[in-house]
Amino acid sequence: MTRTDDHQMSELDTGTDGVAPGVLDKALLGGAPQRVGRFEYRYDTDTWTWSAAVARMHGYDEHVEPTTELILRHKHPDDLGMVKALLKRSSAPFSSRHRIRTVSGEIRSVVVVGEIVTDDAGEVIATRGFYIDVTKSVSDEVQHELGAKLNAVVADRAVIEQAKGMLMATYDVDADAAFEILRWRSQELNIKLHDIAKELVTTLPSLLSCSRGPVDHFLMTLVAD
Structure with missing residues (x-):
């Protein structure tokens, strides 16, 4: 094994998103x-x-x-x-x-x-x-930097925030954890974070009206066109 x-x-x-790490990446990855x-x-x-x-x-x-x-x-x-x-x-x-x-x-x-x-x-x-x-593991200073630098690493903040909100509601996690889920899937699939968020925003509403099971399955099998 x-x-x-x-x-x-x-x-x-x-x-x-597969590009050189910026300030936000270093804040998220630097030791935590x-x-x-x-x-x-x-x-x-x-x-x-x-x-x-x-x-x-x-x-x-x-x-x-x-x-x-x-x-x-x-x-x-x-x-x-x-x-x-x-x-x-x-x-x-x-x-x-x-x-x-x-x-x-x-x-x-x-x-x-x-x-x-x-x-x-x-x-x-x-x-x-x-x-x-979902442990509170980043300092207030890093959280402030997350908000201040977010626009530098996403193409469209509105759709990212909407996707984060859906994941927060689905899994009962905070905004930072929801962003980590999007960023993780973006890196695993080598797809722009904005495109992952857009696909979630388009598809999740119909899944959220039923049980959580289909949402779990969709997130695990998501492949953007």
């Missing part, structure tokens, strides 16, 4: 843990993979291999029962907000979104998705 890579190239090299990362859990083998970002959320470096025992050991005691219930094999996507305890003892809040993986016979064999670190 091996970890997954967050991106083909380091975000410190590519910056936002990445706020979005991938995971996969296989029911058939009881094995995990996680990206370097998820490892860092738990306080590990990228070489630590996760296990069910390790994952559960880091859950907050008050949230452990809920997380164990989510690990049971299910045919439905899920999303959860809970707390983890890092190696150093710090308590962090995360949102975990997962969708099912099936084999050729349609049997559920795994769940995969992403962690969002």
Whole structure:
């Protein structure tokens, strides 16, 4: 079992939208843990993979291999029962907000979104998705810089803000975490952040009128034209 890579190239090299990092990128990436990362859990083998970002959320470096025992050991005691219930094999996507305890003892809040993986016979064999670190982890000074510099890295602030608002409502996260989700998908797909936001704004309203499951699935499978 091996970890997954967050991106083909380091975000410190590519910056936002695949261009050289600017002030905002450096503020977001300069030392604070990445706020979005991938995971996969296989029911058939009881094995995990996680990206370097998820490892860092738990306080590990990228070489630590996760296990069910390790994952559960880091859950907050008050949230452990809920997380164990989510690990049971299910045919439905899920999303959860809970707390983890890092190696150093710090308590962090995360949102975990997962969708099912099936084999050729349609049997559920795994769940995969992403962690969002929603802990208040940036200083007031950096937050001020986020607002002041946002126009320098997006083509159209209005559509970005609209997409952020939809994600905030869907996943109950703050504005910074919602922006991280958009930025993460932009870098993974090598598509302009503005184009990702525009696609979300066009498509999400019809999904938000029903259950959250279709929203989770759309976000995980989004590919712009």
